[in-house]
Amino acid sequence: MKLAEVQVRNFKNILDSTTVDIEPDITCFVGKNESGKTAFLHSLYRLNPARHAVFSVQQQYPAWLEKAHRREGKKLEDVIPVRAVFQLENSDLSQIARRFGDGALVSSSITVERSYGGQTLLNAKFDEAKAVAFVLNKASIPTDFKNQSASSTTFVALQELHEALVANGGDNCTTAAAAIESARSTMLGKADDWGDALRAALWERTPKFFYFDEYSSLPGTIKIRELLSKPVDQLTDEEATARSLLELAGADQDYLLNADYEIRKRELENVANSLTHDVLEFWTTNPELRVQIDISQRTIPAAPPPGGQQSVLDELRVRLWDDRHLLSLPFGQRSSGFRWFFSFLAAFSQYEHGSKPIVILLDEPGLGLHARAQHDFLNFIEKRLAKKCQVLYTTHSPFLVQPSHLERARLVEDEGRAVGSQVTSDVLSIDKDTLFPLQGALGYDLAQHLFIAPHNLVVEGTSDYTYLLLLSDHLKSLNRIGLDERWSIIPVGGADLVPSFVALLGHHLEVTVLLDSRREGHQRLLKLADQAILKRNRIITIGEITGTKLADIEDLFTTNEYLKLYNQAFGASIKESDLTGTDAIVTRIARFLAVDRFDHGKPAEVLLRNRDKFLPSLSPSSLNQFEELFRRINATLT
Numbered sequence: 001m002k003l004a005e006v007q008v009r010n011f012k013n014i015l016d017s018t019t020v021d022i023e024p025d026i027t028c029f030v031g032k033n034e035s036g037k038t039a040f041l042h043s044l045y046r047l048n049p050a051r052h053a054v055f056s057v058q059q060q061y062p063a064w065l066e067k068a069h070r071r072e073g074k075k076l077e078d079v080i081p082v083r084a085v086f087q088l089e090n091s092d093l094s095q096i097a098r099r100f101g102d103g104a105l106v107s108s109s110i111t112v113e114r115s116y117g118g119q120t121l122l123n124a125k126f127d128e129a130k131a132v133a134f135v136l137n138k139a140s141i142p143t144d145f146k147n148q149s150a151s152s153t154t155f156v157a158l159q160e161l162h163e164a165l166v167a168n169g170g171d172n173c174t175t176a177a178a179a180i181e182s183a184r185s186t187m188l189g190k191a192d193d194w195g196d197a198l199r200a201a202l203w204e205r206t207p208k209f210f211y212f213d214e215y216s217s218l219p220g221t222i223k224i225r226e227l228l229s230k231p232v233d234q235l236t237d238e239e240a241t242a243r244s245l246l247e248l249a250g251a252d253q254d255y256l257l258n259a260d261y262e263i264r265k266r267e268l269e270n271v272a273n274s275l276t277h278d279v280l281e282f283w284t285t286n287p288e289l290r291v292q293i294d295i296s297q298r299t300i301p302a303a304p305p306p307g308g309q310q311s312v313l314d315e316l317r318v319r320l321w322d323d324r325h326l327l328s329l330p331f332g333q334r335s336s337g338f339r340w341f342f343s344f345l346a347a348f349s350q351y352e353h354g355s356k357p358i359v360i361l362l363d364e365p366g367l368g369l370h371a372r373a374q375h376d377f378l379n380f381i382e383k384r385l386a387k388k389c390q391v392l393y394t395t396h397s398p399f400l401v402q403p404s405h406l407e408r409a410r411l412v413e414d415e416g417r418a419v420g421s422q423v424t425s426d427v428l429s430i431d432k433d434t435l436f437p438l439q440g441a442l443g444y445d446l447a448q449h450l451f452i453a454p455h456n457l458v459v460e461g462t463s464d465y466t467y468l469l470l471l472s473d474h475l476k477s478l479n480r481i482g483l484d485e486r487w488s489i490i491p492v493g494g495a496d497l498v499p500s501f502v503a504l505l506g507h508h509l510e511v512t513v514l515l516d517s518r519r520e521g522h523q524r525l526l527k528l529a530d531q532a533i534l535k536r537n538r539i540i541t542i543g544e545i546t547g548t549k550l551a552d553i554e555d556l557f558t559t560n561e562y563l564k565l566y567n568q569a570f571g572a573s574i575k576e577s578d579l580t581g582t583d584a585i586v587t588r589i590a591r592f593l594a595v596d597r598f599d600h601g602k603p604a605e606v607l608l609r610n611r612d613k614f615l616p617s618l619s620p621s622s623l624n625q626f627e628e629l630f631r632r633i634n635a636t637l638t
Contacts, residue, residue, distance in 0.1 A: 001092050001205050003359055003390055004109065005085035011060055012039035015420030023408050025386040028401060029394040029423070031412030036421025037394035040412065041211060041361045043082045044392070047114050050208040050351060050358060051240050052233035055081060055116045064417055077117035084112050092205050100187060100198055101134025103127055110202055122199045122206075129153035131194055135187060139179035142172045155194050158184070207389070210351055213363035216241050218343040220332035222316040224295070241343050244350040245316070268293045278345050281384075283338070285373045288323035291342075318342075336368030341377065352388065360385055362393035366400065374399040407609060425609075455486045455637060458513045463604035464553050465491045468514075470607060471626040474615045481627050484634045512636045514629075516552040516584070517543030538636045545629045550583040554600070556625040559585055561618060565603035568610075 002024050008017040013036050020040075029037045042060075046053050057066065057076045069076060088096075088108045096105050106125035113121045132153055141149040145165060152161050158180065165177035184194075191197035216237040227235075227243055235243060272291040280287055295316055318331040320338075331339065344365070351358045366377045378400060385391050394412075395401065401409060407425075414421045459465055468489055472482035483489075542551040554562050559576045562585050567573055579588040590597050607614055 001089060001207060001357060002087045003084060003207065003392075004087040006040075006044055007083045008040055008043045009081055009083075010062055010065070010079055011043040011081040012036070012062065013414055013421045014039050014043070015062065015065075017421065017423045020410060020423045021425070022390070022392065025390060026381060026405070026408050027390075027392045027410060028408050029392065029410050029412050030396065030401060031394070032396060032414075035412045035414045036423075037412045038213075038363050039421065040423065041363050041392065041394060044084065045209045045211040045361055047082050047084055047112060048120075048206055048208050050210040051237075052235070053211070054118060055114065057116045061116065062420070078115055078119075080113045080115050080121075082114055086110050086112065086206060088205075092202075095205070096198070096201060099201060100131050100194075101137075103130035104134065104198065105202075110206075112203075112206060120203070122203055124199070124202060126195060126198060128155065128194070131155075131187070131198075132158050135180060135183040138183035139176045140172075141176050142170075144168075145173075145176075155184075205357070207357035207359045209359050209361055210348070211361040211363065212344055212347055212365075213237070214340060214367065216343065216347060217339050218242055218245060218318070218331065218346055220318055220330050224316055241347040244348075245318075245346040264295065268295070275342070275345060279342060283341065283373070283376060285338075285370060285376070286322070286324065289338075290321040290323065292319040292321050292328060293317070294319070337366060337370065337373055340366060340368055341373075348385075358389045360389055360391045360393075362391065364395060365393050367397070371399045378402060455484075455488065455510045456512070457483070457487045457489045457633060458511055459489060459491050460514075460516065461600070462491045463600045464514065465489050466604040466608055467553055467556075470611050470615065471623075472630060474611075474618075475623065475627055475630065478623075480623070481630050481634070483630050484637060486637065487633070510638060512538040512540065512633060514540050514553075514633065515542070517541045517546075517548070517550055535636075540629075540632055540636070542629075544632065545625050548582075550587070552584045552586055554585050554603075556629065557585075557622045558619050561622060562603065565606050565614070569602035569606045570598070 003022045006017070006020045006022060008014045008020075010016075013034075017036075017040060029040060031037050046055050057079075060081070061069075061076055061079070066076065086109065088105075088110065093105070093108060097103075104127055106127050110122060110124040113123075115121075132155060135158060136149055136152065142165075145161065145168075148161050148164065152158050162177050162180050162184075165173040165180070188194060188197045189200070191200055218241050219238055222242045222245070227239060230239065232240075232243075272293045275293075276289070276291045279289065279291065283289070293316065319328045320331060320334050321328040331342070334342075344362075348360070366374050369377060374397060381391050381393070382402075393400070410423050410425055412421060412423050457468075459468065468483065474482075476482040542553055542555060543549055545551075546555050548555070557565075559579070563574055563576060566589060574589065574592065578592055579585075581588050581591065586597070586600060
């Protein structure tokens, strides 16, 4: 079962987040401090927490509304602060069908809500008649009762049929009644109502939410017996992480507290080796670290009166050995970033191989990590966590945003008391401070490509980047020609910046330039070619592909195809017959609107977000033109 949508209302500074789409693998919530990112995760966590967590009106209801809403007569305990939609997978549907029958669950999605008072509501569409038919199929109904059986489409009617069979007696009726009762009992389980039984079965398969933040970090010393004796619902986040480490270490007399030193030591070394392997697989900052775990014993002085019996306190201690400096340090003296990463591994170990599905909620992960280590952690999320479960995390760091997966980003902004915190994927509606992590991520990715990639395709803007990348991948999926894997696409921010970029770096990099075709030509680039900074055959214009003097990359699509993107992006309804002239499509649209230009990035963004629907519908003409462009670009590789 996958989390598909979330809506948070009346929780801290969130009045109504509206419906937030959740990606099937990784979703990143980006925003400034105090924007509402943490509040969003806190509310979602309490829907079905893996650890103990409850809603509290006094602590979490918007403070400036609580008194006013109570005076209005609202019962705040009945307010629902979180609603989530889950999409069932094939394994879920088959399990439900095996118990309740095909078609008993009408929809493949369910909605789960939880109130401030702790009441959980699970809503789904059921077909009672299909469930009754499933039960009846388990029994051989006597001929005299066929008509009554056929009209039994509710469990009330099924009960009446059962009673009629019992009252009639006879071997056939008794056998049929017993079969009905057995099938119904198997379906209901401990529930009194079949709907409740189905909801309980769905709830059992609903993922739990595992929340982790900086306050969940592991302490360097763990009091073993004291922690094991404490009720789970009374553990702090820090103690819950420590408990996970104890369970990983085998917290029982056979291993962790075994009186035999060799048995105890061997188990601790096994745990330490496992954690070391996990850490070093994704921690490239210092690959010479080794985890060391040991148990020390400390005698507790006797309490008054004199002569009282002393006690022994068993403590588990974590240290890190550094081969680089040939010394070990207590866990608490390592960097905050490393402690966070190690603590998360220990905490996650409790759920990683369990049968219960988990959604991971990470609040500002790796704030203490260096930029390179943050990249390592993104790699860890992508290759380890997202392979097993969905991950939702918050950040304001550009190094924790993946430039190649901006569709995963959700932007969070607090718009004041009247509106509250809002969550959106629309970058055009967000202020520049909120956008900074995304801009920084793109800038960092661009800088990395400039100095690392040997083959660079320079384009004017990000819309060119989007079209080229998406069409290349689509053509490759059709076993046609796309961009060679060696190319790194570099959008430089406008046609006027292309000559400057090439002049500065053309001597040091392999550069091919793709440009729109314009009336004024590209004299500055031709001059660079005359100076042997750029080869003439590495200057490619769209007009070479379209066979026209005036053409932009958008002209590789048919007019109607591009208008579909434009109309969806701007909520317009422009038709091909509305346009005049034979110049570039973007120029014709601007002329129709009586404006100098419009934002070319918005139609590209529509294609990015709807690529699975739009790309398969492209005409052969568009595919052929893009393929010809890629063939021309690839030919410039040396």
